Amino acid sequence: MKRIRFSGIRKFFNGRGFAAALVLSITAVGVSAYVAYNATVSRLAEEGDDSGVYTGDADPVNNPQNDIPREPDNSPGGHTQPPPTQPNDPNAPCAVPCAPELMCEYCLAQEANNFIRPESPRVLPVEGEIIKPFSNGELVKSHTLGVWRTHDAVDIGASLGTEVGSMQRGAVIEVYENPMWGICVAIDHGDGIISSYMGLAQDVKVTVGQEIEAGHVIGLVGNTAEAEIADPPSLHFAVRVNDAWVDPIEYINGGSH
Numbered sequence: 390m391k392r393i394r395f396s397g398i399r400k401f402f403n404g405r406g407f408a409a410a411l412v413l414s415i416t417a418v419g420v421s422a423y424v425a426y427n428a429t430v431s432r433l434a435e436e437g438d439d440s441g442v443y444t445g446d447a448d449p450v451n452n453p454q455n456d457i458p459r460e461p462d463n464s465p466g467g468h469t470q471p472p473p474t475q476p477n478d479p480n481a482p483c484a485v486p487c488a489p490e491l492m493c494e495y496c497l498a499q500e501a502n503n504f505i506r507p508e509s510p511r512v513l514p515v516e517g518e519i520i521k522p523f524s525n526g527e528l529v530k531s532h533t534l535g536v537w538r539t540h541d542a543v544d545i546g547a548s549l550g551t552e553v554g555s556m557q558r559g560a561v562i563e564v565y566e567n568p569m570w571g572i573c574v575a576i577d578h579g580d581g582i583i584s585s586y587m588g589l590a591q592d593v594k595v596t597v598g599q600e601i602e603a604g605h606v607i608g609l610v611g612n613t614a615e616a617e618i619a620d621p622p623s624l625h626f627a628v629r630v631n632d633a634w635v636d637p638i639e640y641i642n643g644g645s646h
Contacts, residue, residue, distance in 0.1 A: 561598060570613075
């Protein structure tokens with residue numbers, strides 16, 4: 390039997406033939422991978438799933454380094470400035486809500502308005518001399534009744550028919566007639582604050598439930614308060630805070646209440 394000689398094969402693999410075969414093998418693998426990739430991309434495109442395919446429309450990436458300016462992010466809950474249509478107007482509404490930690494000027498102002506309620510101005514109901522001050526629990530003698538009692542209001546002297554205004558914004562909660570204090574109006578100003586205007590003339594200018602502003606005319610100075618009929622014409626004006634009588638003048642002048 391004829392012996393097989395391998396010397397030629399050895400020479401082939403030891404020479405350029407081996408290199409050529411290796412190149413051909415690598416090329417074949419690359420072509421196969423490319424064909425498989427194209428087939429996968431085509432299948433994904435047909436199915437409408439482009440989650441794994443780069444289209445060239447990448448979102449701007451925020452640089453995590455603190456010393457490099459961040460790109461504005463206009464995605465919902467993340468933009469850092471008003472919409473580009475009105476970039477210089479801090480009062481322009483935002484197209485999308487801001488994230489709490491990255492609020493633009495407009496959203497900061499809106500957030501502040503949610504927590505800060507504008508203070509309603511406080512004004513005297515009528516301009517005039519204080520005939521009888523708030524007694525702060527001490528007893529004073531009534532000229533009309535001839536007895537000693539506390540004076541839980543102030544009497545502001547004014548001519549009959551003088552307009553009486555609300556001391557502050559509020560809602561009318563009572564319009565009534567009291568045997569001692571005549572025609573009365575009570576106004577709720579919120580936060581436990583209620584003001585009362587007593588001894589008014591019959592022609593009351595407001596109704597129960599009416600919302601009014603500071604200075605709104607509620608009635609006229611009258612002489613209907615029998616408890617002080619011997620005193621000069623005045624407005625009997627009282628203020629309660631959480632059901633405790635306080636000095637109306639002190640409150641209007643910016644007291645702690």
